[in-house]
Amino acid sequence: MGDASLSFNLTMLNLWIGMCRGAAGLPKDLRKLGYQDKWIEYPFSNQDLERVVPDLVLASEQVNHTVLLEWKSGANTEADQLRRYSRLNQNDLQTRAFISRDAARSHDVTVVGRDEHADRLRMGIERGAYTFPLLVADDDGLALSHNQFQISQLSSLFSPKLEINWSRVPSRFVPLDSDSPLWEVAEVLAPKILHYMSERRPRVTLEQICADVCNTWSIMGTPVKDAFRGKVREVLVQAAHRHFGAYLRWVGAAHSIEIVANPLDLEPDKRTAVYRRLRTAQKKFIETLRSGRAADGGEQLELDFDSTSAGP
């Protein structure tokens, strides 16, 4: 799958949303067939009142079809999960997943995995004699590897392969999750802090920051939230102690950051220089985290700012 920077799950989520929403550089076929991304990781019940949580649900009233997508970054399917999916019917989609009657007329549970795991994933589907289409991702795109879609246009679209330039898959629909590396968290956090500065907010809680930078925060379970919160905290602490020390203070007791120096407090003609320094600091911070030198103390970047307003 080339050099995609995101995890398999985030890559797939952003790719499919991007294809539905017409991001430049991606195939337009899904959008032309009227597919819209509906819900991300929405849990609902099948006819036996057993829970299913597809990673993404797409629906098209134009072709009367719904696709429930399940990413598999590894080689194994879960037998019980597939069995629960197999018990979904049109009524479940309409009444429990809030899919329109037209779009719910037919549906496919679709497993999306890596090409190198195709055989194992296929075996998992065959074992239950399920009709779920299996799409596999290789370096060139997505291919239908097993079974057919209920909609012939979709089967044709992925046969032999829907070409995808993986290096250009969008990443900004859902930019972060609990698996994101620290440097990607930092990439998103610093501009957010500048945004807080523009709003002249003196203090922002960790909880608020997590909710602001992570689209899926509201639906994350507690362990996932804890993991993500830990990453954000780590990046903030490092930023406050190192590259952004002149601007930020981490207040551990309150689980929050304090903005101790704000470029907007300066005369307009002095702000640009400070913004440029912040930009240099961010560049170095990302480089440090990306190269894995996060914990070694590194070089403290001296930021020349009004010393009377600098942090403690």
Added chain:
Amino acid sequence: MYLDFTNPRYWLLHSMGSSNAMDWLIDRLVTASPELDRAWIPADLLERVSAMGSFRGLSLDYDRRVVPDVDFQSPAAPVEFLKMQLWGNKAGDILRILREQEAFPHETTLAKVKVKFWLSGEVDGEFSLDDIKYDGKVTARGTSFQSHIALVSHVYEAYAQQIGKLEESYALGAYESDGRLSLEGAPVNLLLDRPISNLEIFCESIFSCGEPFRLWGVPTRLAEDFYRVQAIDLHVGSPLQFEIAPQFLRVYLPAGSCGNSVVRLYTNLQHHYDSLIRAEEGDGRRVFEF
């Protein structure tokens, strides 16, 4: 001086005084207050305005030196700088000629149009002669203030409508209701008629905090021909996200951000990169309907 803020979001500042003094004042206000920005009227809208009356003149302004991603000394280098002023009834003809394929279609960017406008039709002796510039400045002469105001209102309404459309239809946000998480919005695809020559220099030029883009961001190189940037619009403090390939820029406007940031970028890319840049949505429809 008279300030019309009937719509608190869009102010119209009128003056009978020297426009130089007004330029200074507005520049100071906009620079000092992140809450204020100019209107950045795209060439498309200026052209539409030129057709609303009698098109009496134009000014072109293109300066690629702001984004120096090519060697301007090389024989195949594109035009570096093109400025032109022309007053007279042939303005439309000149514009057509300059835009022909063998002329300068990529560099012919309207910066100002002069329009003679009659509120009650051409037979009326009451008219205004307005110079409408891409930075929102409108200088008027003539016999009818009403005509001038009517023309300004057309420009303002068309502009405000596009800002509203960007914020309502494209702003990207995640919404949760009863456990159902869905997204709204879509990226604005800025498509370039000729590919970006050097992505690294392009990104550094756009996101280094300087005029005219005033965007703060650290470009992350994800592939040889693909960058992403988490940016802040320093004019208004709004976050914006970008994914940039030689052929396109995907612009993500987060919910709550200011649509003017996208219009300013689009307008400035017309003036400093490619006059033929297009803003499209996923199915090829134009984002801006001027």
